[in-house]
Amino acid sequence: MNKAAIYRQLAPEARKQNGLSVLNQVIGVLILLASLTAILETEPTLRASAPWLFPTLETIFVVVFIIEYLLRLYSIGEDPRYRGLSGRFRYIFSFWALVDLMAILPYFLGFMVHDNAFLVRLLRLLRMLRLARLGRFSQAWSGLADALHSRSYELWLSAGVAGLLLLFSSCCLYVVEAAAQPEAFGSVPRALWWSIATLTTVGYGDVTPITALGKFFAGLTAVAGIGIIAMPTGILAAAFSDAFQKKRNHPDG
Amino acid sequence: MNKAAIYRQLAPEARKQNGLSVLNQVIGVLILLASLTAILETEPTLRASAPWLFPTLETIFVVVFIIEYLLRLYSIGEDPRYRGLSGRFRYIFSFWALVDLMAILPYFLGFMVHDNAFLVRLLRLLRMLRLARLGRFSQAWSGLADALHSRSYELWLSAGVAGLLLLFSSCCLYVVEAAAQPEAFGSVPRALWWSIATLTTVGYGDVTPITALGKFFAGLTAVAGIGIIAMPTGILAAAFSDAFQKKRNHPDG
Amino acid sequence: MNKAAIYRQLAPEARKQNGLSVLNQVIGVLILLASLTAILETEPTLRASAPWLFPTLETIFVVVFIIEYLLRLYSIGEDPRYRGLSGRFRYIFSFWALVDLMAILPYFLGFMVHDNAFLVRLLRLLRMLRLARLGRFSQAWSGLADALHSRSYELWLSAGVAGLLLLFSSCCLYVVEAAAQPEAFGSVPRALWWSIATLTTVGYGDVTPITALGKFFAGLTAVAGIGIIAMPTGILAAAFSDAFQKKRNHPDG
Amino acid sequence: MNKAAIYRQLAPEARKQNGLSVLNQVIGVLILLASLTAILETEPTLRASAPWLFPTLETIFVVVFIIEYLLRLYSIGEDPRYRGLSGRFRYIFSFWALVDLMAILPYFLGFMVHDNAFLVRLLRLLRMLRLARLGRFSQAWSGLADALHSRSYELWLSAGVAGLLLLFSSCCLYVVEAAAQPEAFGSVPRALWWSIATLTTVGYGDVTPITALGKFFAGLTAVAGIGIIAMPTGILAAAFSDAFQKKRNHPDG
Incomplete structure (x- = not known):
C-alpha cells in the first residue's frame, strides 16, 4: 500500500464519494470505545472488579492511535499544504494533529502522576477529550451553528439581560437575607449560587430564603427566570424559522 | 351474524363511514378500564381494602379480550391479505395480533409467578401496556409526527449537542468535586446523575456541589441548560410554523 | 336618578363610549379590594393583630355588593331580554347574576359554619372567587383564547403524548424502584407524584430514585420532560406567529 | 485641552465616528472594575484577607469619578441645551447626572453609617448600581426592547393569566393542605411561596404537599406551569420572527 493510498484512506477531504472511508470508520468507532472506556x-x-481490564484496553487504544498518528504523519506529504520536511513540521503543530497528540500523551503522563488524586482525575478527563478527535470527521454542525450565528447579536444581548438580572437578584437577596442566613447569602458572590439556580429554574433547594422579604424577591426572581428562558428560546425559534424558510425558497442555496 | 358482518364491526379500515364501529368503541372503553384497573x-x-375486586375485574376483562381475539381470528379471513389457513398463521404473528395476545397472556403468567416480587410488578406493567392496543384504532398522531420528522436532522443534532454538554459537565464536576463528595461525584457515571438533573433544569437538589469551583461549573451547566431547552423548542416552533403555513397555503394538500 | 340612567351606569354593553362607566370602575376596585382582604x-x-378589622371590612363590602345586586335587579328591566317579572326571574338565574350572588352568600354562610376548619377555609376561598366578577367587565382575553383555540387539536395531542409519557415513566420507576422505596414508588399512583414533578422539570427532590436502574429511567424521563415543554411551546409560538401575520396582512380583519 | 475638546471626549452623542471615545472607554472599564470591586x-x-485593599480601591475609583463628574459639569456648556449657569443647574438634575452622583455619594455616606449592618449592605448595593452608569453609553437594547414592546399587550395578558393561576393554585392548596401543614400552607400568602416555585418550575422542594388531594392539585399546578412558560415564549418567538422578517424585507428600515 503506497503513500497516496494511505492518504486517501486517512484524509476525509481527499475522498470523492460522500461518507467516511472504511479506515476512518474503524478509527471513529475506536475513538468512541476509548472515550467510553475512559468514562x-x-x-x-468497576476498576476494582477488573483491575487488569482498563490498563490493558488503554494500552491497546494508545498503540493503535500511535500507529494512526505515524501513518498520518507519513502520508501527509500527499497534501500540497504540508509537502516536504518543513511541511511535516507545520503539520505537527496544526490543530487536528495536536488534538491527535492529546489523545496519546495522557497515557505516558499517567506513568509519572500517581500520588496526586486531582492530577490523576485531570488525566482521565484528558482521555475523555479524545472524543474531540471525532470533530475531524464532521461537517454536520454547520447548519445549526449558522442559525445560532445569524442571531448572535440578539443572543448576546439576552445573555447580557440575564447577567444583569442575575446580579440584581443576588444583590437584593444579599441585602435582605444576609442577616438571617450569613452562610448562604452573606455576600453577593455567595448569593449568586442561589440566584443562578433560581433564574435558570433549576431550583436545587439547598439554599432558599426564609424571611418574608427574601421570599418576595425570590418570587420576582423566579418569574424573571421565565423571561430568561423565553428570550433565547424565542430568538432561536425565529432564527430556525428564518433558516427553514430560506431553504424552502432557495432549495439549492 | 355472519363472518363478513363481524369483520366489518372489528376492522376499523373496513368501515366506509368515519369514526369507530359500536363494537370497537366498546372495546376501546374496556381497554381503558382494564388499564386503569391495572394501575x-x-x-x-386499595388491594387490601377490596381483595376480591381486582382479580374478579381482571378475569372479566381477560374473558372479553379472549372472545374478541378469537372473533378477530375467525373473521380475518375476509381480509384478502390473510385468506386461508396460512393467512391465519401469518395474522397471528402480525404486529397488532401480537399486541392483542400481550393483553391476554399476563393473566395466565400470573398464576405461575407468585413469589418473585419483581416479576409480579413486571406482569402488572404488562397489563398496563394493554393501552397500546388503542394504537390500532388511531391515526391521529401522524400530523404531530410529521412535524417532528421533518426536522429530525436538527433535533438529532441538538440531542448530540446536549449529550456532549452532559458528558462535559459531568467530567468537570468529577474533576473538581470528587475529592469533596466521592459518593456523588466520585466517577463520571455518578456525576451524570447530577448533570442530567441540572441540564434539564429539573434540579432535584439531592446532590449539589459544595466547593466554590464545583459551584462555578454547576452555574455554567445550569445556564447551558437553558440552551438545551431553547434549541429543540426553537426547532419545533419553526417546524410547526412551517407545517401550519403550508396547510394555509394549500388547504387540500 | 331613574331606572334607565342606573342601567346605563351598570351595564357595560349599554355604553356607547369605550371603557367602563364611573360606577363600574368603583365596583371593579371594590371587587379587587374585597378579594385582597379575603386573601x-x-x-x-394578620387576623390576630387586628381581630375587628376583617369582619368590619367584610360587612362593608357585602352591604355594597347587596345594594349593587338589588340595583342591577331593579334596572335590568331596561334590557329587552329581561323585561317584566318573568324576565327578572330569568336574570336571577343568568350566569353573571349567579356569580354576583356567589359574592354575597359566603358572608351569611359564615355565621352558620364556625367549628369545621375545612368548611371555614372553603368559605374564605369562595370570597376570593369574587375576583371572577371582574370577568363581567372584560373582553380582553378573546385574542389570546383564539390563538389557543386555533391549535387546540395539536395542543390536545401533545397533552396526550405527555399523559402517556407520564404513565410510562411512572410504570418504569414502579417496576425498578418499588423494592428500594416502597413508600414513594410502591404503586403506580404513588410513582406518578415523582413522575409529574420530573416531567414538568419542577423537580422538588422530596422523592428521588436511589437505584442505578431507577436513576437511568429517571434521566430518560427528565430528558423527555424537555420535549413535554418544547412541544406546546412550539405549537403556541407557531399559533401566535400565524395570528400576528394575519393581523399584519389584514389589519382591519 | 480646551472645553470643546473635553466635551467631545466625554459626550458620546457629540462624536462623528461610531463607537466610544478613548476617554469613555477608560471610564467604562473603570465602572466595570468599581462594580466588580463592590461585589x-x-x-x-476576601475583606479579611486584605483589609486595606477594598477601601484603597474605593478611594481611587471615587476620586476618578469626582474628577470625571466635574469635567462633565465644566464642559457641558458646549451642549446647547445646558448653556450658561442655569443650564448647569438643569444638568445637575438631569437623569444621567444624578446617576453619576449616585456613584459618588455612597462613599461619603459610608463614613456616617458604621453600626447598622443592614444600611452598610444597602450602601454596598448602591455602589454596585454604578453599573447603571454604563447605560449612558449604550443604545444596543432598543432592538430587543422594540420586539418586547410590540407584543406588550399579549405579554401583559399572559402575565395576568399567570397571576390568576398563581392565586388559584395557592387557594386550592390552602384549602386542602392547611390542616396538614399549617406552617407552610396555613394561609393563602404562605401558600403563594410554594405556588410560585411550582408554577415557574423552579421547584425548590423546601415545601411540598403531603396529602393525596394536595399532591393532586400540585400536579395540576405543575402542568399549568408548562403553559406559564410556553405562553410568553411563544409570544416572544412570534415577535422576534416578525421583527427579523421585517428587517429582511426592508433592510434599510
Whole structure:
C-alpha cells in the first residue's frame, strides 16, 4: 500500500464519494470505545472488579492511535499544504494533529502522576477529550451553528439581560437575607449560587430564603427566570424559522 | 351474524363511514378500564381494602379480550391479505395480533409467578401496556409526527449537542468535586446523575456541589441548560410554523 | 336618578363610549379590594393583630355588593331580554347574576359554619372567587383564547403524548424502584407524584430514585420532560406567529 | 485641552465616528472594575484577607469619578441645551447626572453609617448600581426592547393569566393542605411561596404537599406551569420572527 493510498484512506477531504472511508470508520468507532472506556474507568467499583481490564484496553487504544498518528504523519506529504520536511513540521503543530497528540500523551503522563488524586482525575478527563478527535470527521454542525450565528447579536444581548438580572437578584437577596442566613447569602458572590439556580429554574433547594422579604424577591426572581428562558428560546425559534424558510425558497442555496 | 358482518364491526379500515364501529368503541372503553384497573391494582392499600375486586375485574376483562381475539381470528379471513389457513398463521404473528395476545397472556403468567416480587410488578406493567392496543384504532398522531420528522436532522443534532454538554459537565464536576463528595461525584457515571438533573433544569437538589469551583461549573451547566431547552423548542416552533403555513397555503394538500 | 340612567351606569354593553362607566370602575376596585382582604384574612398573624378589622371590612363590602345586586335587579328591566317579572326571574338565574350572588352568600354562610376548619377555609376561598366578577367587565382575553383555540387539536395531542409519557415513566420507576422505596414508588399512583414533578422539570427532590436502574429511567424521563415543554411551546409560538401575520396582512380583519 | 475638546471626549452623542471615545472607554472599564470591586467586597473572607485593599480601591475609583463628574459639569456648556449657569443647574438634575452622583455619594455616606449592618449592605448595593452608569453609553437594547414592546399587550395578558393561576393554585392548596401543614400552607400568602416555585418550575422542594388531594392539585399546578412558560415564549418567538422578517424585507428600515 503506497503513500497516496494511505492518504486517501486517512484524509476525509481527499475522498470523492460522500461518507467516511472504511479506515476512518474503524478509527471513529475506536475513538468512541476509548472515550467510553475512559468514562467507565473513573468508577472505582468497576476498576476494582477488573483491575487488569482498563490498563490493558488503554494500552491497546494508545498503540493503535500511535500507529494512526505515524501513518498520518507519513502520508501527509500527499497534501500540497504540508509537502516536504518543513511541511511535516507545520503539520505537527496544526490543530487536528495536536488534538491527535492529546489523545496519546495522557497515557505516558499517567506513568509519572500517581500520588496526586486531582492530577490523576485531570488525566482521565484528558482521555475523555479524545472524543474531540471525532470533530475531524464532521461537517454536520454547520447548519445549526449558522442559525445560532445569524442571531448572535440578539443572543448576546439576552445573555447580557440575564447577567444583569442575575446580579440584581443576588444583590437584593444579599441585602435582605444576609442577616438571617450569613452562610448562604452573606455576600453577593455567595448569593449568586442561589440566584443562578433560581433564574435558570433549576431550583436545587439547598439554599432558599426564609424571611418574608427574601421570599418576595425570590418570587420576582423566579418569574424573571421565565423571561430568561423565553428570550433565547424565542430568538432561536425565529432564527430556525428564518433558516427553514430560506431553504424552502432557495432549495439549492 | 355472519363472518363478513363481524369483520366489518372489528376492522376499523373496513368501515366506509368515519369514526369507530359500536363494537370497537366498546372495546376501546374496556381497554381503558382494564388499564386503569391495572394501575390502581398496584396500590397496596386499595388491594387490601377490596381483595376480591381486582382479580374478579381482571378475569372479566381477560374473558372479553379472549372472545374478541378469537372473533378477530375467525373473521380475518375476509381480509384478502390473510385468506386461508396460512393467512391465519401469518395474522397471528402480525404486529397488532401480537399486541392483542400481550393483553391476554399476563393473566395466565400470573398464576405461575407468585413469589418473585419483581416479576409480579413486571406482569402488572404488562397489563398496563394493554393501552397500546388503542394504537390500532388511531391515526391521529401522524400530523404531530410529521412535524417532528421533518426536522429530525436538527433535533438529532441538538440531542448530540446536549449529550456532549452532559458528558462535559459531568467530567468537570468529577474533576473538581470528587475529592469533596466521592459518593456523588466520585466517577463520571455518578456525576451524570447530577448533570442530567441540572441540564434539564429539573434540579432535584439531592446532590449539589459544595466547593466554590464545583459551584462555578454547576452555574455554567445550569445556564447551558437553558440552551438545551431553547434549541429543540426553537426547532419545533419553526417546524410547526412551517407545517401550519403550508396547510394555509394549500388547504387540500 | 331613574331606572334607565342606573342601567346605563351598570351595564357595560349599554355604553356607547369605550371603557367602563364611573360606577363600574368603583365596583371593579371594590371587587379587587374585597378579594385582597379575603386573601390577607387567611393569614392567622394578620387576623390576630387586628381581630375587628376583617369582619368590619367584610360587612362593608357585602352591604355594597347587596345594594349593587338589588340595583342591577331593579334596572335590568331596561334590557329587552329581561323585561317584566318573568324576565327578572330569568336574570336571577343568568350566569353573571349567579356569580354576583356567589359574592354575597359566603358572608351569611359564615355565621352558620364556625367549628369545621375545612368548611371555614372553603368559605374564605369562595370570597376570593369574587375576583371572577371582574370577568363581567372584560373582553380582553378573546385574542389570546383564539390563538389557543386555533391549535387546540395539536395542543390536545401533545397533552396526550405527555399523559402517556407520564404513565410510562411512572410504570418504569414502579417496576425498578418499588423494592428500594416502597413508600414513594410502591404503586403506580404513588410513582406518578415523582413522575409529574420530573416531567414538568419542577423537580422538588422530596422523592428521588436511589437505584442505578431507577436513576437511568429517571434521566430518560427528565430528558423527555424537555420535549413535554418544547412541544406546546412550539405549537403556541407557531399559533401566535400565524395570528400576528394575519393581523399584519389584514389589519382591519 | 480646551472645553470643546473635553466635551467631545466625554459626550458620546457629540462624536462623528461610531463607537466610544478613548476617554469613555477608560471610564467604562473603570465602572466595570468599581462594580466588580463592590461585589467582591461583600465577601467577608476576601475583606479579611486584605483589609486595606477594598477601601484603597474605593478611594481611587471615587476620586476618578469626582474628577470625571466635574469635567462633565465644566464642559457641558458646549451642549446647547445646558448653556450658561442655569443650564448647569438643569444638568445637575438631569437623569444621567444624578446617576453619576449616585456613584459618588455612597462613599461619603459610608463614613456616617458604621453600626447598622443592614444600611452598610444597602450602601454596598448602591455602589454596585454604578453599573447603571454604563447605560449612558449604550443604545444596543432598543432592538430587543422594540420586539418586547410590540407584543406588550399579549405579554401583559399572559402575565395576568399567570397571576390568576398563581392565586388559584395557592387557594386550592390552602384549602386542602392547611390542616396538614399549617406552617407552610396555613394561609393563602404562605401558600403563594410554594405556588410560585411550582408554577415557574423552579421547584425548590423546601415545601411540598403531603396529602393525596394536595399532591393532586400540585400536579395540576405543575402542568399549568408548562403553559406559564410556553405562553410568553411563544409570544416572544412570534415577535422576534416578525421583527427579523421585517428587517429582511426592508433592510434599510
